[in-house]
Amino acid sequence: DAKTTQPTSMDCAEGRAANLPCNHSTISGNEYVYWYRQIHSQGPQYIIHGLKNNETNEMASLIITEDRKSSTLILPHATLRDTAVYYCIVRPARFIRGGKLIFGQGTELSVKP
């Protein structure tokens, strides 16, 4: 499985954009980049995923570099409720071990007033 590297923690001011980086330099051509977040004592929440193109939904934007070796999750206007651990996961292609999600350590984002 492609390994991801994320900063251990980040701070962000409320109302500002939070930019969470992820390095996945060994990603294969048919592997997706998934982002989940986990608020304390809850199950992970799906945020967004992408293959090559940038993606945007109501929660966030995902920017993937052209060489696909890194990506950035952007929360455009962070609120206190966005304080959570954010996980960047490279999901194996479906024909390889069933496409399981393997979690790394993630980035602990603290949104401060």
Added chain:
Amino acid sequence: GAVVSQHPSRVICKSGTSVKIECRSLDFQATTMFWYRQFPKKSLMLMATSNEGSKATYEQGVEKDKFLINHASLTLSTLTVTSAHPEDSSFYICSARRSSQETQYFGPGTRLLVL
């Protein structure tokens, strides 16, 4: 979005007893369900993968006789922790997906405390 529920949300049991945790996909049929375990201040660790109607596939180091998984229908999977001990106390989280190409959604978790 897809909704996954778990029951109970928290359970306290005595050492040596067995505990069953249910995971349900409420608005979709899940061909595959996953069980994770999470210790305090640690990341989620995948325990096993179960496909409806098949035996579960356990990750290395997870005892299949200790953690019994049943995926009897497309909307229900159960995890039974047999002869629970204090070291089994943890946060157990299930997730489900429709097919191998689709997004995996997670339940709210079950906190198990074994006394």
